Amino acid sequence: MIYLTTSVRQFGMTINGETVYTKNTLPVINPANEEVIAQVPHADENDLNLAVHAARAAFPSWAALSVEERAQMLEKFADAIEQNSEELARLFTLEMGRPYQGALQEVSGAAKTVEFYAKQRLPREILQDKDTHYVEKYYTPLGVAGLIVPWNFPVSLAVWKVSPALLTGNTVVLKPSPNTPLTTLYLGELAKEIFPKGVFNVITGANELGAWMTEHSGIDKISFTGSTGTGKKVMQGAAINLKRVTLELGGNDAAIVLEDADPKKVAKPLFWAAFLNTAQVCVATKRLYVHEKIYDELLTELVNYAKTVKVGDGMDPETQLGPLQNKTQYEKVKGIIEDTKRSGAKIVLGGEIDESKPGYFIPITIVDNPADDSRVVVEEAFGPILPVLKYHDYDDVIQRANNTIYGLGASVWGEDLALARSIADRLEAGTVWINEAQVLHPKFPFGGHKQSGIGVEHSLEGITEYTNTKVVMIRKNK
CATH class of the missing domain: 3.40.605.10 (Aldehyde Dehydrogenase; Chain A, domain 1)
Incomplete structure (x- = not known):
């Protein structure tokens, strides 16, 4: 081939x-x-x-x-x-x-x-x-x-x-x-x-x-x-x-998962919203806010699905996620992981980098409810590390999602489309998706706020x- x-x-x-x-x-x-x-x-x-x-x-x-x-x-x-x-x-x-x-x-x-x-x-x-x-x-x-x-x-x-x-x-x-x-x-x-x-x-x-x-x-x-x-x-x-x-x-896109979302249904699309192209996407989900009622279940589903995804050389037909593209980006993401560990935040998947092998490989890394002011939340990592954050109030989560210098994209996930739309209207971003992400087409204008x-x-x-x-x-x- x-x-x-x-x-x-x-x-x-x-x-x-x-x-x-x-x-x-x-x-x-x-x-x-x-x-x-x-x-x-x-x-x-x-x-x-x-x-x-x-x-x-x-x-x-x-x-x-x-x-x-x-x-x-x-x-x-x-x-x-x-x-x-x-x-x-x-x-x-x-x-x-x-x-x-x-x-x-x-x-x-x-x-x-x-x-x-x-x-x-x-x-x-x-x-x-x-x-x-x-x-x-x-x-x-x-x-x-x-x-x-x-x-x-x-x-x-x-x-x-x-x-x-x-x-x-x-x-x-x-x-x-x-x-x-x-x-x-x-x-x-x-x-x-x-x-x-x-x-x-x-x-x-x-x-x-x-x-x-x-x-x-x-x-x-x-x-x-x-x-x-x-x-x-x-x-x-x-x-x-x-x-x-x-x-x-740049972007630091937030995804907000409503309390009526089905964790088993949304875990896989949320994973790819965050990690597609090894998370080297300007509109990748980089902060995942999950309602407290379904937080634990969705986190478990997300981790379980992530464990099935193969990371490796893109020349291998079985590989689903490749390396980071360059050493500069690799070192940046590695630094964010190290900072996350120092902060005491809980890493529920990944976080351990095998530097004995060649290639700019970072394992899929998921962080459990880190502080809002931590690097992994505030910075655009542009690599496979995702903070999953707990919330209980919609007004509060909208404020937290908007609390960034960026405003490229965002997404809302849930069964109540009227509620999802009302939240989407309040998010400060150029494109907001509901129950999907990263869907672009040349007939739709694409640009950022802030x-x-x-x-x-x-x-x-x-x-x-x-x-x-x-x-x-x-x-x-x-």
């Missing part, structure tokens, strides 16, 4: 429709065994300038195409992703660590996302048509979009940004995380066979490359997905020349983030 091979060929950047290599390179590490699997280009400022220049040169002719012509090329890009989905998924597993089937699901989903965007059209709206005036509103592209993608969803988050940017007539410079560059470089290879030169550029480099992009005078828009701390730096850099920004940042971001992705609202609103007013000769 294709995903059992571990060899990786050399990849180059895509600049102005050409494959570009650099003298200096960056290693790509397989998080399951800490082995270097590839070297990729390490772009410097000159490489960035070349990419931006190519994108700027290509912009006028690309923007001048009809939206139908641009959409046709997006549809070809979607087909190319699907046709190469197995190889993309294999690279995904090697560099990111997610089990192959989950990687393949993301890649196929990314192809469908591109296809969805290819069918979207922003409306032209007549604001006034009277004897004296005709007024029309429509949307124009911004120019060059700088797209900065994180390591946890390297394919889907790339196309979330590329698709609306290209559809609306922008050209792009796409930068993946230095931890997961292979799949994005492959997307660049596919794209250069479809789009005109300079329209779709991919560059790879270390973290300073993102900072150079946010300050670059030739980039008109930055779309960034990542941590809140880095998002603040992106906003500061973009302020130099008032770039437009879309920021999808320090979880600025702007939205997806939907027509998200597409307009890559445009200027333009009004043309005509005084009639009457």
